[in-house]
Structure formats: C-alpha cells, structure tokens
Amino acid sequence: EAGVAQSPRYKIIEKRQSVAFWCNPISGHATLYWYQQILGQGPKLLIQFQNNGVVDDSQLPKDRFSAERLKGVDSTLKIQPAKLEDSAVYLCASSYIRQVGPNEAFFGQGTRLTVV
Amino acid sequence: GEDVEQSLFLSVREGDSSVINCTYTDSSSTYLYWYKQEPGAGLQLLTYIFSNMDMKQDQRLTVLLNKKDKHLSLRIADTQTGDSAIYFCADLSGGYNKLIFGAGTRLAVHP
Numbered sequence: 001e002a003g004v005a006q007s008p009r010y011k012i013i014e015k016r017q018s019v020a021f022w023c024n025p026i027s028g029h030a031t032l033y034w035y036q037q038i039l040g041q042g043p044k045l046l047i048q049f050q051n052n053g054v055v056d057d058s059q060l061p062k063d064r065f066s067a068e069r070l071k072g073v074d075s076t077l078k079i080q081p082a083k084l085e086d087s088a089v090y091l092c093a094s095s096y097i098r099q100v101g102p103n104e105a106f107f108g109q110g111t112r113l114t115v116v
Numbered sequence: 117g118e119d120v121e122q123s124l125f126l127s128v129r130e131g132d133s134s135v136i137n138c139t140y141t142d143s144s145s146t147y148l149y150w151y152k153q154e155p156g157a158g159l160q161l162l163t164y165i166f167s168n169m170d171m172k173q174d175q176r177l178t179v180l181l182n183k184k185d186k187h188l189s190l191r192i193a194d195t196q197t198g199d200s201a202i203y204f205c206a207d208l209s210g211g212y213n214k215l216i217f218g219a220g221t222r223l224a225v226h227p
Binding site: 031033035041042043044045048050055056091093095097105106107108109110 | 120
C-alpha cells in the first residue's frame with residue numbers, strides 16, 4: 001500500500017511570497033489532516049477534511065492560509081503572503097473513517113518550509 | 117478547547133525502563149495514541165489505547181490510562197539506543213475524529 005505522498009520536500013521562499021504544498025493521501029482514506037510543526041513543538045492541526053468538506057479549520061490563519069481538497073482526494077495548502085513565523089514542517093496525514101476502531105492516521109514525510 | 121501536555125525531556129540509561137507521561141483535557145476522547153518521530157522522519161504510530169481500557173501491553177511497550185485523572189503514560193522496557201526519538205501523545209475525539217498532539221517528549225538513551 002502506497003503511503004501519504006507530499007511535495008515538495010523542501011522549499012525556501014522570501015517573506016511576502018506565496019507557496020503551495022501538495023498532498024496525495026492513501027487511497028480510500030476519507031479524512032485528511034494538515035498540520036504545522038514548528039521546530040521543537042508538536043504538530044498543530046491547521047485544517048481537517050472529511051471527503052471534500054472542511055470539518056475543522058479553527059486554527060487556520062485564514063487571512064493568509066487556504067486549503068482545498070477537490071474531489072475528496074488530493075489536497076493543496078497555500079500560504080499567501082508568507083511570514084517569517086510560517087517557517088515549519090507542514091505535515092499531511094490521512095485516515096479511514098471507522099465507526100469502531102482506532103482510525104490510525106498515516107503521515108507523509110512533510111514539507112520543510114523556510115521563509116527568509 | 118482540547119489540550120495535550122507532556123514533559124519535554126527524558127534521559128535514561130540503556131537497559132533501564134523509560135516512562136513518558138501525558139495529560140489531556142478532553143472528556144470525549146475515544147482513543148489515545150503514542151507516535152514516534154525520529155530525526156528527519158515523519159510520525160509513526162507506536163501504539164494506541166481505547167478510552168475504556170486501563171492498560172495495553174505490546175511487546176516492550178505498556179500503555180497506562182487513568183481516565184479519571186486524564187493521565188496517559190508510555191513505558192518502554194529495556195530501553196535501547198534505537199529508542200532515542202521524540203514521542204508524541206495524541207488524543208482522538210469528537211464526531212469527526214479530531215487528532216490533537218502534545219508538544220512531544222525527547223527521549224535520550226545513553227550507555
């Protein structure tokens with residue numbers, strides 16, 4: 001079974017520029033998560049999709065961050081314009097929806113963003 | 117809102133047991149997880165426990181859950197240098213399976 005694919009692996013941009021990250025979840029996984037992990041901290045949930053609908057985006061800075069999941073499969077996360085404090089690893093994860101069971105989330109390798 | 121807290125650092129001698137602790141605030145948690153993150157790698161699920169269980173054992177790993185105190189712990193028996201990593205506690209709750217992580221505990225294993 002292929003894992004969660006993310007691209008690019010690394011990105012360096014100047015502040016005020018725009019950037020986009022792409023995620024391809026595991027086939028059949030209805031739930032998709034985007035997390036931001038700043039160095040030395042735990043992953044912070046930015047947005048959660050169930051199929052192609054948003055179920056939680058309470059921690060997404062909506063003035064600069066946006067995300068979409070077209071057709072309930074791939075997802076993109078965009079930052080426009082970027083700030084220095086956006087430097088972090090952006091992790092994508094996906095899981096099944098089970099009524100019973102642990103609903104394990106599988107993580108991609110992440111995209112390391114550096115804003116200079 | 118939901119919150120998960122962990123101590124940030126633990127140092128143990130090789131062969132000893134490690135105990136990593138976590139507290140959470142959400143009363144509607146269904147599952148609690150332990151994830152492992154090695155340098156430059158993604159998050160890997162180590163083990164999990166259902167919220168109506170007190171204990172789960174999986175080879176060298178023992179998870180204890182005190183639901184009354186909202187306290188979770190992970191015990192690693194016979195800790196090896198390969199266990200050096202950051203360990204994250206995570207809480208799954210809500211109708212949409214919201215997954216919230218703690219800040220992580222860095223485990224250092226020395227000879």
